[in-house]
Amino acid sequence: MTTDDAPPRAPEPPSLKRELRAILTLYVVVSLLPLFLGWFLAR
Amino acid sequence: MTELAGATDVPVSSGDSLATTSLALPRNRVRALVHAWLILDFFGESRRSGQPSSSLTTTIFGQAFLALVFAALLFPDTPAGAFAAANLSLSTLLVGIGHLGDDRGAHRTRADRVLVATSPMPAATVLLARALHASFYVCLLTIGMALPPAILCAFLPGQSALTVPLYLGLACLCSGLFTSALALLLRLFDRTFGATRAQLAGGTLKALLLFGGLVAFALCARQLDAGPEQLPLPAAILQAWPPFHAGRVIAGHGAALLTLLVTLALLALATLPLAADAESRTTLRVRGARPLAAMVAHLSADRTRVRAVAAFTAAMLYRSAAFRGRVLPLFGLPAGMWLLAFLDRDPNTAQRLHALAAQLPGIYLPFLVGFLGVGDEPHARWVFASSPDLPAATIRRGIAIALTTHVLLPVHAVLLLAGVPTVGWWSAVATTLLALGLAVGVAHLSLRRWTEVPFSGTADGESTEFGGLLTVALALTLVGLLAAALPLAAALPTGLVATGLAYASLRRQRT
Numbered sequence: 001m002t003t004d005d006a007p008p009r010a011p012e013p014p015s016l017k018r019e020l021r022a023i024l025t026l027y028v029v030v031s032l033l034p035l036f037l038g039w040f041l042a043r
Numbered sequence: 044m045t046e047l048a049g050a051t052d053v054p055v056s057s058g059d060s061l062a063t064t065s066l067a068l069p070r071n072r073v074r075a076l077v078h079a080w081l082i083l084d085f086f087g088e089s090r091r092s093g094q095p096s097s098s099l100t101t102t103i104f105g106q107a108f109l110a111l112v113f114a115a116l117l118f119p120d121t122p123a124g125a126f127a128a129a130n131l132s133l134s135t136l137l138v139g140i141g142h143l144g145d146d147r148g149a150h151r152t153r154a155d156r157v158l159v160a161t162s163p164m165p166a167a168t169v170l171l172a173r174a175l176h177a178s179f180y181v182c183l184l185t186i187g188m189a190l191p192p193a194i195l196c197a198f199l200p201g202q203s204a205l206t207v208p209l210y211l212g213l214a215c216l217c218s219g220l221f222t223s224a225l226a227l228l229l230r231l232f233d234r235t236f237g238a239t240r241a242q243l244a245g246g247t248l249k250a251l252l253l254f255g256g257l258v259a260f261a262l263c264a265r266q267l268d269a270g271p272e273q274l275p276l277p278a279a280i281l282q283a284w285p286p287f288h289a290g291r292v293i294a295g296h297g298a299a300l301l302t303l304l305v306t307l308a309l310l311a312l313a314t315l316p317l318a319a320d321a322e323s324r325t326t327l328r329v330r331g332a333r334p335l336a337a338m339v340a341h342l343s344a345d346r347t348r349v350r351a352v353a354a355f356t357a358a359m360l361y362r363s364a365a366f367r368g369r370v371l372p373l374f375g376l377p378a379g380m381w382l383l384a385f386l387d388r389d390p391n392t393a394q395r396l397h398a399l400a401a402q403l404p405g406i407y408l409p410f411l412v413g414f415l416g417v418g419d420e421p422h423a424r425w426v427f428a429s430s431p432d433l434p435a436a437t438i439r440r441g442i443a444i445a446l447t448t449h450v451l452l453p454v455h456a457v458l459l460l461a462g463v464p465t466v467g468w469w470s471a472v473a474t475t476l477l478a479l480g481l482a483v484g485v486a487h488l489s490l491r492r493w494t495e496v497p498f499s500g501t502a503d504g505e506s507t508e509f510g511g512l513l514t515v516a517l518a519l520t521l522v523g524l525l526a527a528a529l530p531l532a533a534a535l536p537t538g539l540v541a542t543g544l545a546y547a548s549l550r551r552q553r554t
Contacts, residue, residue, distance in 0.1 A: 014086040014097075016078060022100050023183065027190055030107040034114065034191040038198035041119050 072164060076172035077179065083151070084180055103187035106137060111191035117267070123199040125267040127210060128290025129260075130192035131217050135286050136256045138184055138218040139225055143249040152238075181222055182215045189214035196293065206293065213292060216303055217285040223310050230314075246367035254378050338448045342549045343441075348433065352441025352496065356415075357449040359498040363419050366498070370411055393465040398527035401462070401474045402519040404454045405482035409489040409512050411450065415442065415497040427496040435494040442497055443486045444549055451482050473534035477526050480541025485515055487548060 068075045085097040114130050121129070159169055193210035196202055225248070233241035259276060266273045271281065271290075281287045285306070291299035339357055343350035360366065418424075427433065455475050462471035526534055 014082050016082055016085065019085050019097055019099070023103060023187070026100060026104055026107070027187060030104070030111065030187065031190050031194055034111055034194040037115060037118070038195045042198040 072168055073172045073175065076159070076169070077176045080172075080176045081180070102141075103184065106134075106184070107187045107191060109137075110134060110188040114192035114195045118195050119199075121199075121267050122294070123196060123202050123206075124290045124294025125270075126199060126290075127192070127196055127213070127293035128271075128286050129263070129267060130196075131189075131210075131214055131286035131289050132256075132260075132284070134185055134188040134192075134214055135217045135221045136252060137188060138181060139221045140249055140252055141184065142181075142222045142225060143229075143245045143252070177222075178215075178219060181218050185214050185218040186211055201295075202293075210293065213289040213300075213303075216307065217289050220285045220303065220307055220310065223307075223314065227310065227314055243361055243367070249367075250378075335448050335452070338452070339444055342444045342448065342546075344550050346437075348437050349441045349444070352433075352438050353444040353448075356442050356445035356497050359418075360445060360449050363498055366414060366417070370414055390465070394470065395524060395527045397458075397462045397466050397471070398474050398523040399520060401455070401458055401478035402481070402523040404451055404458070405478060405485045405519050406516045408446065408451075408482055408485050409515060411446070412442075412486070412489040412493070416495065416500040418498040418500060424495065424499040427499055433496070438496055439487075439490045439493050440549070442490055442493065443483070446486050447483055447545075447549060451479060451486070455479050455482075469531055469535065473531060473538040474523075474526060476538030476542045477534070478523070480538070480543075480545040481519060481522060483545035483549065485519070488515070 068078050085099050110130065110133060113133055114126075117126055117129060189211050193207045193214070196210055197204055197206040228248075229241050229245050232244045236244075262275045266275065271287065274281065285303060288299040288302050292303075335357070336354070339353045340350060343353055455478065458478075459471050459475045462474065466474070526537065529537065
């Protein structure tokens with residue numbers, strides 16, 4: 001190991017809440033397109 | 044995890060509390076277990092390989108997009124019941140295949156045996172936590188895939204906004220039923236044949252599901268409008284497939300829901316005897332005749348190091364869950380296409396198709412070689428790097444032997460048996476011999492720059508070279524077609540010469 005190498009940083013603790021919130025947002029995003037598609041084609 | 048066990052009633056020391064608060068674990072035992080397992084599900088793999096975040100969000104997004112494309116293709120013209128059944132089949136199949144491809148099962152079982160089974164917790168608590176965790180995880184994956192078709196289904200004639208929650212519920216029910224049936228099957232395998240064979244069976248089952256799914260979708264897509272009676276599948280398969288009943292529920296037959304719920308209850312009851320404490324299980328090893336290992340020994344010609352590399356590669360080819368997860372699906376899809384191509388064909392076309400199909404293992408071999416480098420344990424290469432005197436030629440010969448005995452020979456044996464009814468014994472033997480000889484040549488060719496012991500590198504450290512792959516594929520296809528045109532009297536000696544040369548190249552290398 002050379003002196004230029006930075007010491008490894010401690011990883012951020014994993015947050016389940018943050019991950020679940022991201023997945024919920026994803027659900028909303030993937031619902032929008034079929035909603036639009038269904039409304040457009042069913043008109 | 045022992046501090047999790049006592050989280051409700053034992054005061055924890057300052058060091059433990061630091062670890063517990065950094066993960067923000069709940070104080071309730073069941074919730075703490077579910078929380079910890081979910082953190083492992085989301086972040087375990089990325090932490091092991093050093094990536095910063097979870098890959099689950101990307102997976103859910105990709106699958107949701109696939110489900111949207113599939114649903115949009117079927118959308119305005121398919122009746123609601125058939126639309127729901129087809130889309131639910133896709134989501135159920137993908138969740139099931141994802142469950143089978145999960146190669147963390149063995150590590151997690153071992154960890155649970157040490158951490159959970161030794162903690163002072165009632166078995167019922169662990170069982171409850173396990174059930175909650177499994178259902179939450181399955182529902183999380185399923186809902187992502189079920190949302191687009193559920194919303195589109197609500198726009199179909201005769202459906203209302205209430206269809207969306209009904210569809211989502213049915214999707215979770217179908218996925219739950221299918222994955223629990225698969226888990227039950229694998230657990231039975233585990234108990235009967237041992238953990239390693241159960242893992243292998245899981246990989247094989249995954250390829251079979253991909254194959255069966257592709258064939259079923261291709262056969263049924265044209266008949267969706269005509270009703271379930273017209274589907275070209277046996278009635279028993281339809282009745283056993285949960286999305287079929289779910290489609291009936293969406294179409295207005297409420298009684299079908301009862302069938303699904305009763306099946307779920309029965310499956311849950313069947314799971315109970317097998318959900319016993321993992322610690323009480325003995326590790327079972329099945330020993331029997333090992334013809335492939337004997338073949339490895341013969342081809343290595345008493346060169347100990349070649350034999351060691353070949354035996355290690357051969358064992359890892361079958362055992363490495365990561366490798367199987369990547370490679371077996373590669374075989375499922377072409378096998379499905381091949382079967383479809385064989386249907387409704389005349390004998391001459393069948394013979395040409397058989398000759399082409401026999402070249403497929405050779406065409407696929409460079410892909411397999413491309414995936415050989417990645418090991419189950421990241422950064423394990425130092426173990427081999429520190430071993431003295433292991434020249435690259437020895438490693439290459441070992442890998443070539445392992446690929447021949449454990450991949451090419453079994454696959455060609457299956458192809459031979461499949462080809463006999465269509466093209467006859469001798470023609471099938473000649474085609475297989477030529478293809479086998481050529482495939483061994485391809486193995487040597489794709490290994491020519493290989494220098495490291497396989498199954499010991501990291502996924503990102505490998506630069507997979509697929510250069511020349513197309514050339515090999517084209518050349519093999521041409522040779523296959525030419526060989527199909529040869530008369531039997533010429534084809535058989537050609538095949539024998541090719542296999543003989545391959546045998547000599549494997550056995551007589553000076554390493």
